[in-house]
Amino acid sequence: MNSCSCGRSPINACVGWGNLKEEEYLLSSILWAKKKLRETDKVSMNRRAKQ
């Protein structure tokens, strides 16, 4: 398993953020959070539709 040694990855596996500049890393983490939020929304909407 490719675990993260740079400590910047939001998941267990390294996503390469250790090579980014501080501002690039911040932007990536914001985009990541937004993407995660959208995925969570989609899942809860699907659950609602099935019920």
Ligand SMILES: [Zn+2]
């Ligand atoms: Zn890493």
